[in-house]
Amino acid sequence: MTDVKNYMLTLGKTARAASRAMARASTTTKNAALLKMAALIEAQADQLKVENAKDIANATAKGLDAAFIDRLTLSDKAITTMVAGLRQIAELPDPIGQMMNFKPLPSGINVGQMRVPLGVIGIIYESRPNVTIDAAALCIKSGNATILRGGSEALNSNQALATIVQAGLASAGLPAEAVQVVNTPDRAAVGELITMTEYIDVIVPRGGKSLIERLMNDARVPMIKHLDGICHTYIDVAADAEKAIKVCDNAKTQRYAPCNAMETLLVNADVAANILPSLCTIYQDKGVELRVDASTRATLEAAGFSKLVDATEEDWSTEYLAPILSIKTVANVDEAIEHINHYGSAHTDAIVTENFSTAQRFLREVDSSSVMVNASTRFADGFEYGLGAEIGISNDKLHARGPVGLDGLTSVKYIVLGDGNIRT
């Protein structure tokens, strides 16, 4: 057995043991740990920056780009946000122990459900040290133990944060092993984490498409995963033009990089000439490249547009995360729904319409984790949905779908209350 395998098995066993204590922990105890972590981060901000500076120096020496360094850096603002996040999660209602749906049955038993932690959650993420704190906090509040495996370029920062998290847990009387940060950059550690079905109940992967695809192939532990966001907005024949322009501008241009930004605009042929020219003027003024089908090109050229790119088949299934938008003109809502279900990634899709029945059909038939009427796809987010926090946005259909908050890190078990009842 290799050293890494042994090391990971030890993490798994201690996490499993710690998960029992976490499942029993009271709300007050869990909140005390979170608040202590917040206070320690504030008190030790300078030491954290010293450790973070080592990671930044290594990453810079490796020639990693500015965006990477930016995500890696524990700036004053990043530290303030982590601390605020901890206090915010402490204030959220505790999902654990909630009892619900009880009903007496003819046999005399009373059957209901109780919300309980999942157990041990493995989280795999990029070199973003703030995620260490967010993920630890969500797992603590939801009564889980967790094993965190951040990007190897953040190793020093993550170890410093792990020390603070474990001090916070210990000060509240909780086992320090409830949150463990993998201390080796060896990639074999991930391979172990995703196959230790005896010790890990669920894996939450955060990161690029290639990471997720690798995990989908190799993981034996169930995953709550975030694949990609190929989000659509369909402008229906019954759309209010003003709302359509406002919503579609926001969905594409408010920010380009988030997974809930629109990548493909579908527009009904009967309103294309009325709406597209104003909307596409906004896009081109903001520097958005437009990749269009033949019908859209005809509409826009008739209105005097140039600099249009022909969309290829590949464009319809591409997540740009950039100032690029593909546009297709469709005959009706059926074609729009079919296009979305075929090319989309089941993340977030919206319709702009004033027609009640068309809106109902779109809501029911689009097979995505979030479906919207007359709203920007950018709203698909745990905070905007009122969940208080999120660990990611799930493209899966099982368990948690869409933004995953504290409830997504829990399970429900059946509870049967009897008085000596037997089955006959």
Added chain:
Amino acid sequence: MTDVKNYMLTLGKTARAASRAMARASTTTKNAALLKMAALIEAQADQLKVENAKDIANATAKGLDAAFIDRLTLSDKAITTMVAGLRQIAELPDPIGQMMNFKPLPSGINVGQMRVPLGVIGIIYESRPNVTIDAAALCIKSGNATILRGGSEALNSNQALATIVQAGLASAGLPAEAVQVVNTPDRAAVGELITMTEYIDVIVPRGGKSLIERLMNDARVPMIKHLDGICHTYIDVAADAEKAIKVCDNAKTQRYAPCNAMETLLVNADVAANILPSLCTIYQDKGVELRVDASTRATLEAAGFSKLVDATEEDWSTEYLAPILSIKTVANVDEAIEHINHYGSAHTDAIVTENFSTAQRFLREVDSSSVMVNASTRFADGFEYGLGAEIGISNDKLHARGPVGLDGLTSVKYIVLGDGNIRT
């Protein structure tokens, strides 16, 4: 590409297409298909028996045992039960389209959830033709398409039933491809089914431990699985002796083969001498072999018992499904909970106690899909829980846990209702 691979890909593609129509289907339409299936089974009972007789003859020639032949046989009673099941599922409330949890948020959007089908469900099961009808009916009612792969010894029976199911669907105007039965005994078909992530949303395996373990290793499609039932009852120091005896007798002896039958009895040391002699007299009178730890042996021998077997370490993690019971004397509820969480299979576990706080601790800390107070583990069942029907009992923590009814075959997506709202 092999023929089997091609065949399964065709099933997958047509199932995916049919799933869109199923997701749109009204309750009336789905119920019409179910009721037509019931009528056709009644009308064609004789032909069904002819096809079934071929399977029985083959199985007999292969030397398969009486229990196997019994499960394979479409007796009059089995046919009546299938028909009644169809009519019962037609009467259950339709879960699809249910909208819930709406709340207005500060941004002006209104966020809620809608219950929707999972899409395409692959079901793998033993040579029990009645499961073909039960599984098809549950998938139809929950708006899913399904691909059914029954045991190869039931091939003729299943093809005859498939013809009836598809006629029922067609008569209601639904696509016949919404329910497809794999028509080849080639085991490679299962390998394809569990890896076609593009066309299959979830696999529900039903069958022995070896099947499930193979699937856990090879499947790439998520599973809702039923592993095994190592169910416990703990008789607490504060147990009512009469209830304890009644409940523990029923949990073990009402039927031996079901997964929710008790396999291990835990008894508090302070009440062992008071309760075990009466209870074990019942067990021995019914021919149940008792496998005991040293302390239990001492208690029972002092009361004049003989014919006791020493329990080995392996006994504590064995699902007997037979007239065998392991018994361990424990010091307190902590030891009982620890034993159950360590050796159990997270299926169903019960406590007998009159102490409120002990009951609360057991309910919260035992990490199983069903946890019971003063009731027989035999109640862990979709019908007994009022779900109306079940596709199986899930040992998983994600998605559906415990008995899985119609809701377990659905997902919820987020719905956002706006009026031109944008994110700022």
